[in-house]
Amino acid sequence: MRALCWNGVNDLRVERVPDPTILGPQDAIIKVSLSSVCGSDLHLIGGYVPTMRAGDIIGHEFLGEVVEKGPEVTRLNRGDRVITVSIIGCGKCWHCQHEEFSLCDNSNPQPAFEEAAYGHCTAGIFGYSHAFGGYAGSHAEYIRVPFADTNCFRVPEGVTDEQAVFVSDAVPTGYMAADMGNIKPGDVVAVWGCGGVGQMAMKSAFLMGAERVIGIDRFPDRLRAAQMKAGAETLDYSRVDIYDALLAMTGGRGPDVCIDAVGMEADSGASAIEDLYDRSKQALRLENDRPAVLRQMIQCCRKGGTLSIVGVYGGLIDKFPMGAAMNKALTFRMGQQHGQRYVKRLFEHIEKGDLDPAYLLTHKWALDDAPRGYRMFKEKADDCMRVVFAP
Amino acid sequence: MTRGRDGGRRLEGSAGTLERWAAILGGTALGFAGARRGSWALGALGGGLFLAGAAGVPLSSPLRQAALPAMRREPTTTQANVTIAVPAEKLFRHWRNVRHLAALFPHLDAVEILSDTESRWKAHGPGGVPVVWNSRLDKIRENELITWHTLEGADLPHRGTVLFRPAPGGRGTEVSLTLAYHPPGGVGGNAVSRLFGAAPEQQAREALRRLKRIMEVGELPTIKGQPSGRAERGRVTSKLREVTG
Ligand SMILES: [Zn+2]
Ligand SMILES: [Zn+2]
Numbered sequence: 001m002r003a004l005c006w007n008g009v010n011d012l013r014v015e016r017v018p019d020p021t022i023l024g025p026q027d028a029i030i031k032v033s034l035s036s037v038c039g040s041d042l043h044l045i046g047g048y049v050p051t052m053r054a055g056d057i058i059g060h061e062f063l064g065e066v067v068e069k070g071p072e073v074t075r076l077n078r079g080d081r082v083i084t085v086s087i088i089g090c091g092k093c094w095h096c097q098h099e100e101f102s103l104c105d106n107s108n109p110q111p112a113f114e115e116a117a118y119g120h121c122t123a124g125i126f127g128y129s130h131a132f133g134g135y136a137g138s139h140a141e142y143i144r145v146p147f148a149d150t151n152c153f154r155v156p157e158g159v160t161d162e163q164a165v166f167v168s169d170a171v172p173t174g175y176m177a178a179d180m181g182n183i184k185p186g187d188v189v190a191v192w193g194c195g196g197v198g199q200m201a202m203k204s205a206f207l208m209g210a211e212r213v214i215g216i217d218r219f220p221d222r223l224r225a226a227q228m229k230a231g232a233e234t235l236d237y238s239r240v241d242i243y244d245a246l247l248a249m250t251g252g253r254g255p256d257v258c259i260d261a262v263g264m265e266a267d268s269g270a271s272a273i274e275d276l277y278d279r280s281k282q283a284l285r286l287e288n289d290r291p292a293v294l295r296q297m298i299q300c301c302r303k304g305g306t307l308s309i310v311g312v313y314g315g316l317i318d319k320f321p322m323g324a325a326m327n328k329a330l331t332f333r334m335g336q337q338h339g340q341r342y343v344k345r346l347f348e349h350i351e352k353g354d355l356d357p358a359y360l361l362t363h364k365w366a367l368d369d370a371p372r373g374y375r376m377f378k379e380k381a382d383d384c385m386r387v388v389f390a391p
Numbered sequence: 392m393t394r395g396r397d398g399g400r401r402l403e404g405s406a407g408t409l410e411r412w413a414a415i416l417g418g419t420a421l422g423f424a425g426a427r428r429g430s431w432a433l434g435a436l437g438g439g440l441f442l443a444g445a446a447g448v449p450l451s452s453p454l455r456q457a458a459l460p461a462m463r464r465e466p467t468t469t470q471a472n473v474t475i476a477v478p479a480e481k482l483f484r485h486w487r488n489v490r491h492l493a494a495l496f497p498h499l500d501a502v503e504i505l506s507d508t509e510s511r512w513k514a515h516g517p518g519g520v521p522v523v524w525n526s527r528l529d530k531i532r533e534n535e536l537i538t539w540h541t542l543e544g545a546d547l548p549h550r551g552t553v554l555f556r557p558a559p560g561g562r563g564t565e566v567s568l569t570l571a572y573h574p575p576g577g578v579g580g581n582a583v584s585r586l587f588g589a590a591p592e593q594q595a596r597e598a599l600r601r602l603k604r605i606m607e608v609g610e611l612p613t614i615k616g617q618p619s620g621r622a623e624r625g626r627v628t629s630k631l632r633e634v635t636g
Contacts, residue, residue, distance in 0.1 A: 005620030017618040024610045055620035072609075092607045094476045094562050106604050109612040112593070124612070136617045146612055 003140035009047035020144035025072040028148035030064040051130040059139030060086035060126040061169035085339035091150030102336035166357040172339035174200025180308040180333035181257035185209040193261035194222035202230035221383035254302035263311025264289035291317040309334035367391040471595035476563035479555040
């Protein structure tokens with residue numbers, strides 16, 4: 001089959017690779033019909049995640065058809081149209097039983113990396129480096145899914161492919177961001193990052209009772225989408241001081257809930273010196289992640305408010321304003337998405353028309369064009385929100 | 392290593408990549424200047440480690456010894472702990488059937504039952520060096536504890552204890568595995584190093600992890616045999632170097 005392989009920093013190629021096969025009794029093989037880029041793939045492509053190996057197939061947001069299944073797969077049938085949650089749960093460990101699928105004890109076959117770096121290992125993720133299990137990703141014609149009964153979900157008739165594909169990753173990640181914010185009716189929610197996940201966080205915040213949602217970005221098309229599609233007010237951090245603007249919009253209180261949908265490669269609109277500091281440290285590999293958004297959220301959040309972090313961080317950050325966080329009694333919630341917990345609810349919202357993620361799909365290309373698609377996505381050219389590949 | 396074309400030489404979970412990952416994360420906290428000047432001794436151990444990790448170069452062994460003393464130490468007692476979401480009775484029964492243990496230690500080739508309390512074990516070290524010992528159970532407390540020791544003449548003299556106790560909050564069972572080896576130096580010590588390399592703690596931890604995965608999900612998750620661009624090189628359909636330039 002053909003697959004998009006990572007071969008080194010900024011070196012992606014579509015190559016011929018062997019077809020995947022069933023390796024465990026609970027595996028299924030999915031024929032991929034749509035597979036989307038994701039912002040967190042950019043961290044891998046850029047070389048910020050140190051456990052990539054040349055030849056790894058990337059991609060973790062996808063929809064397809066079950067073509068083969070292992071003997072212990074009972075809930076799926078050949079021919080089912082399914083999405084697969086990007087983060088793999090075993091379905092049986094204590095965390096999976098408590099719907100904390102991204103903390104699964106058992107789905108990562110290479111736990112030593114994370115145990116060394118993080119103290120414990122977390123779930124495997126498709127196409128997301130060897131620290132997260134080394135599983136082959138979805139930018140391919142076929143993909144093997146372990147623990148298929150736990151991780152694959154049949155797509156209801158009334159939901160289109162273009163809507164469903166994002167239920168793998170962007171929609172549940174955004175939804176979980178809002179969920180972790182513990183939003184109460186009347187709350188003001190600020191969302192840093194108006195990409196796919198940010199957009200879904202904004203929509204979800206409204207579904208959970210937020211009175212006002214403020215989207216922060218610098219790309220006009222994203223800000224426009226946040227306004228038109230997600231119903232948010234918007235701030236362009238390249239034009240306004242975010243702290244001043246947010247306080248002005250909230251009667252000096254600050255947002256009740258601040259959502260980070262950006263992560264480790266954040267641009268900082270706040271202070272050029274701070275941004276330069278983080279960029280140089282990250283470039284020299286002296287700091288893994290640029291925490292510009294985190295610092296800004298801590299500064300802006302109302303006293304006693306909640307920070308919900310779904311933007312991806314990999315390692316260590318420094319100059320973390322702990323004093324502000326502690327004295328302002330902030331609550332931090334964070335994590336990779338527990339998508340399996342939300343899929344059913346999300347399909348219901350889509351069927352009812354509360355939520356339509358299809359607008360995230362701005363470009364649909366052949367898999368052979370994937371390297372070009374990633375370039376466009378990375379440069380945010382042509383108002384690109386998400387490129388989706390159809391093999 | 393992970394970046395080069397020769398990446399295939401280093402297998403998953405290899406010490407090299409792990410070391411690099413740990414070095415990158417560990418090294419960030421410390422200095423940079425000394426490493427840049429090429430001197431490891433300038434108090435820039437962290438920066439140096441980090442750079443070694445980032446560049447994928449093997450760490451020099453004196454540096455590694457200085458930086459990671461824990462990996463060099465050869466402990467005589469090692470313990471690993473895990474919580475398994477399964478009742479103690481089930482785990483006890485599984486462990487009591489010593490034939491099951493072969494699946495927990497990849498170096499084990501065969502376990503032969505000699506009597507109700509004695510068994511004969513055959514293992515191999517790296518390079519296939521055979522390691523053989525006889526083992527006798529000494530203490531068994533139903534659903535709680537199993538202890539054993541090796542008999543005279545064992546290639547790998549040791550005593551072991553596995554302890555099962557209910558975990559709080561209905562989380563299942565806390566399992567502790569303790570292995571005590573004779574001090575290194577003699578034949579036994581050599582066998583320990585051959586069999587377990589420099590990290591018996593990791594071996595014990597991995598054994599318990601395999602137990603957990605077998606008992607909780609009934610299989611050991613793997614990526615062995617999955618496709619990658621490493622298998623069939625040079626058949627590029629579409630190529631783009633420098634995604635960003
Ligand atoms: Zn993603
Ligand atoms: Zn699990």
